[in-house]
Amino acid sequence: xxxxxxxxxxxxxxxxxxxxxxxxxxxxxxxxxxxxxxxxxxxxxxxxxxxxxxxxxxxxxxxxxxxxxxxxxxxxxxxxxxxxxxxxxxxxxxxxxxxxxxxxxxxxxxxxxxxxxxxxxxxxxxxxxxxxxxxxxxxxxxxxxxxxxxxxxxxxxxxxxxxxxxxxxxxxxxxxxxxxxxxxxxxxxxxxxxxxxxx
Numbered sequence: 001x002x003x004x005x006x007x008x009x010x011x012x013x014x015x016x017x018x019x020x021x022x023x024x025x026x027x028x029x030x031x032x033x034x035x036x037x038x039x040x041x042x043x044x045x046x047x048x049x050x051x052x053x054x055x056x057x058x059x060x061x062x063x064x065x066x067x068x069x070x071x072x073x074x075x076x077x078x079x080x081x082x083x084x085x086x087x088x089x090x091x092x093x094x095x096x097x098x099x100x101x102x103x104x105x106x107x108x109x110x111x112x113x114x115x116x117x118x119x120x121x122x123x124x125x126x127x128x129x130x131x132x133x134x135x136x137x138x139x140x141x142x143x144x145x146x147x148x149x150x151x152x153x154x155x156x157x158x159x160x161x162x163x164x165x166x167x168x169x170x171x172x173x174x175x176x177x178x179x180x181x182x183x184x185x186x187x188x189x190x191x192x193x194x195x196x197x198x199x
Contacts, residue, residue, distance in 0.1 A: 028195055029160060032165065041096065042099055044064070044065070045083075046104060047106070050074075052151060052152055053149070058078045062086065069164075072160050078106070078108065080107075080115075083106075083109050087112055087113070101121050
């Protein structure tokens, strides 16, 4: 960001960029989520541990069948209560129940889905949940670059903003031709221009 602005003759420090992200990031992410089309009715859920200020925390993630991040939740536990919190948050945010919920074999998912009376939609096993497993890769890269997260609140805030922006600009370029990628990239940039002009 500093380099992009320096190219236009505007000198800023990294602290200014960080403060802008804190001030405008959540509003941008919220608007981007509202502009996205409704996701397919198949959710992939997974959790991975992250180190936050030297303490092990769990990053719970829900993605759709296209790899779009639906929601992220940072929790200290890896139990039924945490899984239930993620699923309730998802149901409230998305406004509909999925046709299928695909998870790994962690018992917490089954227990949470029993409480929500959605056990018939639960699918586990094999490599079916690779979509969610692969969605952790950008977070791992960011975690290394940032040399870890400092607090659970800042990790939650950063990751939810990052997910919304990542969803907008991730056009799956390895699956499409360059000719097809141009309109997708153009649409992403138009969406971003509309969003940033309104703020």
